[in-house]
Amino acid sequence: MVLELDSLRYQHPGQARPFIHIDRFVLQAGERVLLHGPSGCGKSTLLSLITGIRPAQQGDIRVAGQLFSSLSQRRRDAFRADHIGVIFQAFNLLPYLTAVDNVCLSAGFSRRRCEREAAGNNKQRRVAAQDLLTRLGLDAATSALPAWQLSFGQQQRVAAARALFGKPDLIIADEPTSALDSHSRDTLLALLCEHCENAGSALLMVSHDNQVADHFHRSIAFSALNGGSTMLPRIVLASLRTRKTSATLIVVAIALSLVMIVGIERLRHQVRANFASTVSGIDLIVSARGGPMNILLYSVFRLSDPTAGIRWDTVEHLADHPDVKWWIPIALGDSHRGFPVVATNDSYLAHYRYGQDQALSLADGQWFAGEDHVVLGSAVAQRLGYQLGDDMVLAHGASGPAIIEHDNHPFTVVGVLSATGTPVDQSVHVSLAGMAAIHSGGQFRSGLPPRPGQRADTPDSVNAVMLGLERRTAVLSLQRELSRYKAEPLSAIIPGVQLQRLWRMTAVGENALRATSMAVLLVALLVLVSTILAALEGRRHELAVLRAAGAGRLAVYGVIVGESLLVTVIGSLLGLTLLFVAQWALAPLALAEWSLRLPDTFLSVRELPTLAAILLAGSLAGLIPAEKAFRNSLADGLTPRN
Template identity: 80%
Template sequence: MWISPTWQGRQTMLAKVMLASLKTRRTSALLIVAAIGLSVLMIIGIDRVRHQVRANFSSTISGTDLIVSARGGPMNILLYSVFRLSDPTAGISWKTVEHLADHPDVKWWIPIALGDSHRGYPVVATNDSYLAHYRYGRDQRLVLQSGAWFARADQAVLGSAVAARLGYQQGEHIVLAHGASGPAIVEHDNHPFTVVGILAPTGTPVDQSVHISLEGMAVIHRGGAYRSGLPPMLGQARDKPDSVNAVMLGLKRRMAVLSLQRELSRYEREPLTAIIPGVQLQRLWRITAAGENALRATSLAVLVVALLVLVSTVLAALEGRRHEIAVLRATGAGRLAVYTVIVGESLCFTVLGCLLGLGVLFLAQWGLAPMALAEWSLRLPEHFLAWRELPAIGAILLAGSLAGLIPAEKAFRNSLADGLTPRN
């Protein structure tokens, strides 16, 4: 399609007018861009953190049908057994664990005993089933980055974050302490553990944990001594613990989940609670929804303030631009041309603000990614802009453009007040 030189020349002239205006108002333009960039940083940043936290929480455990623990709140059971974010409640007896292991609907079982720590990192006592059956993400299994899984009561396997943060290697000796969180209550310095393996990074609380055998936990709490020459445990400990805090179950038939859950709620030997991890995760999202909405409202308020600053700044500058607009009108520019200049400037501010906010967010992700993974087992996104974020960016650009309509209409009315004849 052919474009007339006259029309093309006018567009070039309007672009030059906008650029010249922006240069003369550099300070105010930079402040507007910074304000919009901050709002974009908050809106997209909060959405990314929310999305990534949900993804990390959801991927922490996969394929586990039920988690059985002593009678207690389902949410608390999920938090301490999977995420290590709460103190464990009373344990369930080993006889009950054996009953669960022998249940005809149970395919595999993973006992977990908590309550100890090492330099602030939780200690998880378990058996070989943990390495064989624990899944995270999309049915991913745990893999040893170096060394081997524990085969003796005095051996420990570290999560990747523990090894990286504390600088541990295979063969080093560590001392555990009683107490799952806070300062150590009693150190088990008479029973040191030897690091025999380090797990590969998973982006889950597994990275933040020290893993020992159930036998090892039983020994340090009973004050006994390690026995040499013990064979690999293969899911059975020679020194059985009195109790564990939770048992993860994988069932032979998914259809049996609800029936087994009801059966365990009526267990006669001791009070039990069996939770479905996926159901409790959905409850967790509903609980945190209010906080997420508050953060979104705050970021939207920042955007509204930035747009108001944009409008007020452009309006304040109109008085000094009356001659500029008058020259445009004298050359034949109509309402559309005036609107193009003013709204174009607002859109330019918004585009630059979006690029600034996204750029700062990308650099922050890149810089904080190693610390987030090591400290919180949180994998930060690596992209500059995701497809799901395009609607939000589009809405911000539209809002920025619309914010220029009020100053544009005022500029056009000023030109009429100056005695110019409109040419539409």
């Protein structure tokens, strides 16, 4: 390669950022490249760095394999004379020398260029110089005049001939056609291209005129080469600032869409996790004959009225079964101010599990030890404001208005369970003896006649028994055995199976919520597309200026699609922030009211594909406006409209 620029930086004194900022540029032997851009953008400064006239402050410049920074000033000047021909913007001719002498000047300091021109003596050099000037349109009489007597265009031709003389490896041309008419311009460029092709020289030319691009292998906008990595972002940000009202509305729409999509997904996942973690480690739930779903709802979730109970002697039979390791009786039917009352025994605290095999624990106080003791779930204590030592009265009836209040038989709060995020939080727990006492004679007489043969310290029946087995392999055989139990009709359900069935039943509502959130996102993206399309007419001149400055299809796409992507990113971040704040604010309420633990993460790995899809959709939303913007007539965009 003839020219290689790597991480080149140059900054004028007093500037806040580098004036020249080029990460990488390569020019091959024989290649012709045009750098075009408006005046003052740094083209001439770049050429002075490449030729070694101005030292680079940072980065590497290699010409014909030679690293400039390793050369002294003297050796750099000698290297430039041998390998680089320069057409200066100001010509830099010696006014007192003739045109021929000015052309020979470059060879006078470079034996290499004389050898390549086959001009070993002064006469041969002058003949070769005159031949080159003639091809550029200057006859012998004009070439014999001193430079100060030549016209502006003639001086430009002499400057070009001086650079071409000796067939250097690299020809640098700084606006060489700026003073020429179109015919002379094309003639000079044709000669430059012909000379480079015959000599194998590379040509790097800078110009504000992009109409000469057909003479070159590559045409590069200087703005894309110099600081191209930062130019487009600056354009995107400045453009959005001028349209902040519409951009803000789109950001809000995307944010709300993301809140719905990710929020519903989080809620769905958390509800499913809550469903799966409501009860853990229980192999079977045994109840009176009934539907499996109804048994699950009242025994675990307390959401349905229980069926007829199973007799206490049946409970004792289950407890004595050789396959049963432990058992938890559940008796329902009473309530307190809308919260269900669960009568059980010490096995409830010892063996009930939720989540990942987590045991129940007491946040305050102790487990009940007497018939008049009650232990509250965390949500009950929080919502009703009960403290340890407070009295409370139970009422007959699991749901709806109380049938009979046991106001002459108060219970005393002795403990509060830790929050679990399950229906345990919204339950009131008493002993089986306490439940039996308020529904029989004696100290806790309820006013109802006692049942014949009922003991004072145990109920005559319970609504369900949760079983933990010695061997998991015995689940199905025990389930079949209990379905054929002769003493009374029983049903035994596997909680995990019924939880999955219950979850599938809620899938219709879940999918409806998903569809709603996707529709909101689609509307937001359509608003994004329509807003960009509507703004294209007002931005017609802006985009035309970018194209006139050399911005190609990718640059125009970068501006439009970049705006879409930036708006989508900001909207997504705003949506995630809003969702996180909402989770933090609603977490105590969700746990207290619905026993639902909300996630405390800003973004989980599981949500990354969803976020990536939203960002991709936002980027793609800019493709149609970008293509329309690029296809608009450049000339029409630069023409003012009344």
